[in-house]
Amino acid sequence: MTSTDEPRLRHVDCLGARGLHRMAYWEWGARDNPRVLVCVHGLSRQGRDFDVLARAMSDHCRVVCPDVVGRGESDRLADPSGYQIPAYVADMVTLLARLDARELNWVGTSMGGLIGLGLAALPGSPVRRLVLNDVGPAIEASALARIGSYLGVPVQWDSEAEAAAALWQISQGFGPHTPEQWLALTRPMLRRSTAADGRTVWVPHYDPAIAVPFRALTPAAAAAGEALLWQSYDALRIPTLLLRGAESDLLTARTAQQMRERGPRAELHEFPGVGHAPTLVAPEQVAVLREFLLRE
Structure with a gap:
């Protein structure tokens, strides 16, 4: 098994409300490696965000970094209402079937962390270790307003x-x-x-229409979503690492502390001088992830 300096671009067909759409994913390392790491990006980003981390991990595992639908090399949806977490989780189930991964680790930044949380909480989930990068069940309204000021x-x-x-x-x-x-x-x-x-x-x-459901979110829907996310989080029984930018406006210190005390009792690591969200490019950030992901 050998590591590579550049990823392979592949695609998988996923089922949506209006038919099939193609989701792109970037693959590093040996395809036959049974150890799989899936890395999923934030709201308006794409899978190449994880190039540095993937290079650092591809000597140990097969690293897969999807472009969530509507971003990067993936298709754009005809119906913007499909740009929501439950639909993304369904797409990832299809991807995991393609990968034939019986067990895997998951690193998710912001939105990618929420997708991972939804997937890891499913009965029979193959996720064995979960990294939530600067995101939790409670998301600050001020951070959503900041993101909404430029999204789309x-x-x-x-x-x-x-x-x-x-x-x-x-x-x-x-x-x-x-x-x-x-x-x-x-x-x-x-x-x-x-x-x-x-x-x-x-x-x-990325498709500017990803902003449509984001802007349609009401306070009542946000509160209901937070309750469901806490329910999913409390159901986890796997090793969980919570990364937080010490100056994050999206994941508060209070929420991070709650996540240490509830559910899987996440291990917390904060990065000084960083807000939302750590890019996992700096050597000290990569080192924290490698230690957790390679831990026996």
């Missing part, structure tokens, strides 16, 4: 550098990054497009 808003940029600068302005919570690290995180977030005047421009590599 039409934008275009004349260069990768201009795009990287603009994305950095809305991503300060990710914490310190070198210019090289940030550009590596930015490039997969962009796709080329043609402006009205014929110029080549760069635009975000």
